Amino acid sequence: GPRAAKYRADIYEAAATAAQKLGVSETQLTESIEQLTAEIRDLKKQLGGAGTTDAYSGRIDNNGESGDYLARRATLKAAARALNISLLDVPERIDAMLVEREKVQQQVAQLAEAGELDADTLIADAEMIGDAKVVIVEATGATPNLMRQLIDQIRKKTQPVAILFAAPQGDGKVLVVAGASRDLVEAGVHAGNWVRDVAQVLGGGGGGKPDMAQAGGKDATKLAEALVTARETLSEMLG
Known part of the structure; x- marks a missing residue:
């Protein structure tokens, strides 16, 4: 029905948008999210804090489903699981993570500069x-x-x-x-x-x-x- 068609379209858009924000293909989405999560966690450790998000270490499993839509949904599902959010929230969370990374990178650079004080x-x-x-x-x-x-x-x-x-x-x-x-x-x-x-x-x-x-x-x-x-x-x- 119309509702199912809209959901299918939303899945297509969310998967494509999420991958585009990270500059990767959709098949690389989960791996890229894991790398981004790890990078933010490592940066926070440099500031003396601890990362709050654990990277997802699983692999994409589409349970034998085939077809472009099912493949995209499986990819998005794995990404959502990595972030512990719903499928359609993945692009928005990626935006927030990219902003957080930039902010923490700036803080690390400033701290390194300040650390030269003796x-x-x-x-x-x-x-x-x-x-x-x-x-x-x-x-x-x-x-x-x-x-x-x-x-x-x-x-x-x-x-x-x-x-x-x-x-x-x-x-x-x-x-x-x-x-x-x-x-x-x-x-x-x-x-x-x-x-x-x-x-x-x-x-x-x-x-x-x-x-x-x-x-x-x-x-x-x-x-x-x-x-x-x-x-x-x-x-x-x-x-």
Whole structure:
């Protein structure tokens, strides 16, 4: 009947569309999905996370059915099983996976760039304001944990020191994390107020404790201005 004919047409379209999105033939659809799933999982592992989707390791089995429609349905069924979704949802899920892959690839690249930051190098390149070493750095793609770890490492290696990282995240947003050694906190430096003032320039806000704080902004185009503000604000705190 008409309903069966429409379903048949939908199967044809879904199989063709899914294969086209991945740039493969329909017979390669399931294998390509498995490869994409594995690639996303491996990328997430590089970010320190774990993949949430298990690749399907089975093979296409059409149970002896023959004919172009039955072959396409079997292919689509295997792909749907690999993704744990319904047959006609396969093209939409592939779109989402391709977007996710691109996003995670960008995050991995940013993290690799941020990973080049080194506490000893940052200390060597620090500027002096009075007797205090000052590290104010743009750290593209750095995670909050990485920035906090670097702050702790720097404070253990040298004092008095104040550190502020501004990390563009690739979506217009900027994370700001700052810390100060205990002697500077006792002298009036307040990391919470420091990041707050910097984040305001970036169209955001935040704050925290005197020795360690985090804030966020949403206008990365103001980053250069924000770094100038970071130096000015710290200079005022240091008197």
